Amino acid sequence: MLARVSEDDPEGSAGSRKRWLAVKLGAALLGLGTLGFGLYAGMVMLPRATGYAAKIGCTAVFVSGLEPARVLKEELAAVGFVDVEFDHDTQTTRAAVVGLAEQRATHRRGVGCTLVRDGLPLELDLAPVAAPDDDRAWPAGDAPDTRDDPSGLDRAALDAALDAAIGEPDPAAPRRTRAVVVVYDGRLIAERYAEGFDASTPLPGWSMAKSVTNALIGLLVGRGELELDGPAPVPEWREDPDDPRAAITISQLLRMSSGLAFEERYGPFGTGSDMLFVHESCAELAVNQPLIASPGTRYAYSSGTANILARIVRSRFEDPGAQLRFAQRELFEPLGIRSAVLELDPSGVFIGSSFALMSARDWARLGQLYLYDGVWNGRQLLPAGWVEYTRAPAPAAPRGEYGALVQTNAGAPGQPEDRRLPSLPTDAFEMVGYEGQSVLIVPSRRAVIVRLGLTRGPAQWDTDRFGASVLASLPG
Structure with missing residues (x-):
């Protein structure tokens, strides 16, 4: 038809x-x-x-x-x-x-x-660090510092830099700076807070939590419980005698040079969001990744490896509370840090990549410990040489931009001008977090500069410019 x-x-x-x-x-x-x-x-x-x-x-x-x-x-x-x-x-x-x-x-x-995850314990309570019973100025206490300004300080320029940091030049693209603290030569010389925040408000550091993880690993290395250049104690990597991941060292994890695959991607399409907001164990995702490069040969920023390190810290203690009491007793109490909160994943491990909170003054205390090479009030809290190791660029970092869970500013080998923060000295190093969190440490200027906020677009906040404006106001 x-x-x-x-x-x-x-x-x-x-x-x-x-x-x-x-x-x-x-x-x-x-x-x-x-x-x-x-x-x-x-x-x-x-x-x-x-x-x-x-x-x-x-x-x-x-x-x-x-x-x-x-x-x-x-x-x-x-x-x-x-x-x-x-x-x-x-x-x-x-x-x-x-x-x-x-x-x-x-x-x-x-x-x-x-x-909350079904079947996992929630019964955990940690008493806060007792407040000092004296009226000493920062860092020993929190009383106002009534001494004269350091000789050579340009107070007007410093005030202008902090006022600009707190200000909102473009309401359509808010910076939302919430706290700024400047420490010079061991003295807190300036601070500013946005409306609704003050010197006691604990604020999230996001990836600045990695610096807390660095300190906890350092404390355990100093006690002889971990070996920096020895194989990382990860049971999953030792089940198969031919597993090449068994060769990964703690130092390579600290320096983001493990060679493990990891997608540092967040939001609705990012597996990093699964790590932080879906999985019971934040370390599990990273632990189970394959090698894509020989350990120590390739730098790749990875929050997953920070959580592997946090799980290693947790494995040294009997229960979740013990890891927190250790941090409180050995790190926070000696520094006078009273606002610190280390948040746990549902399995009871500190989320060492992302979730530590402190007041701006307490973040400055942690920065000051690193400025002082791990020494506080004459006591060597972190092992001798630990801070030098921490701020030394990882051999695999091409621009000298990363040390051991901190960002560095050395620049490419032989090209110091090609560095992350070109307006700041090459010895500067920084605890850095999402949304513009920063503890900037500049040994050559005896300065620690803290900025905490909720800045969603990277164009809204410029740490290089802000840091340079503050340093320009300090004594030479």
Whole structure:
């Protein structure tokens, strides 16, 4: 049987049927694609968003003490589609998307906020460090320093630099600087706080937590419990005698030169978000990565390796609370740090890549310890030579930009002008965190400069420019 053909429809009804079938097939494929994406979003993307909202919201409200309305508008603006509830009676935050992918985070005294997982213990309480009973000035206490300014300080220029840091030149792209502290020659000489924040507010350091991990590893090395250049004690890498990962050292983990694959990517499509906001163990994702380079030969920034190190610290102690009491007793109490909160993953390990909070003054105390080569009040807290090792550029870092869980400023070998912060001295090194967190340490200028904030776009904050403006005001 022949199909009719006309000038208007040269293919006749057979052609029409083909087009109709093509449209139906396209619609079906589109529907399947939409369904597949919906399933992916529901199973993978939404838990990342709700985990972020629950954890970050809990910390902002119950640790930093911010108002929920402000947190929803500022901290959680990027996940505005997530429904978030704060329960002040139980100190719990709940997050879900139209009832789906619900996640909860609970606050405990001295421990901060932890995502809740069924069957994992939440009974943990850490008494705060006792406040000093004297009226000494920083760093021994927090009383005002009534001494005259250091000779040669340009107070007007310093005030202008700090006022500019706190100011908002473009309301459409807010900086949201929340705290700034400047220490010179062991004295706190200037500080500024945004509205709603003060000298006692614990604020997140994000990746500045890596510097706390560095200090904890250093303490354990100093006690002879870990060997810096020995194989990292990771059981999974020793199950197979032919596993090349067994050769990875603690030093290579500290210097981001382990050779392990890791995708340092966050947001709805990033596996880094799974590490922080979905998995029970933040270290597990990194531990199970394959080698993509020989250990020590390739630099690649990896928060995953910082969490491997944090799990190594945890393995030295009987229970989750013991690791925190160790940090409190051996690190924070000697420095007079009273606001520090080290937050744990659901498995009970400090999230050493990302979740430590302190007041700006206490972050400055930690920076001052590193400025003093690990010595505090005449006592060698960190092992002799530890700070020198920490701020020495990793051999695999091409621009001399990274040491041992801190960022450095040495520049490329033989090309010091090709450095990360070109306006600052080459001996500067920095604890750096997401959203513009910074503890800048400049030994040649005897300075520690702290900036904490919530800056979402990198163009809104320039550490190089700010640091240079502060240093220009200090005595030569």
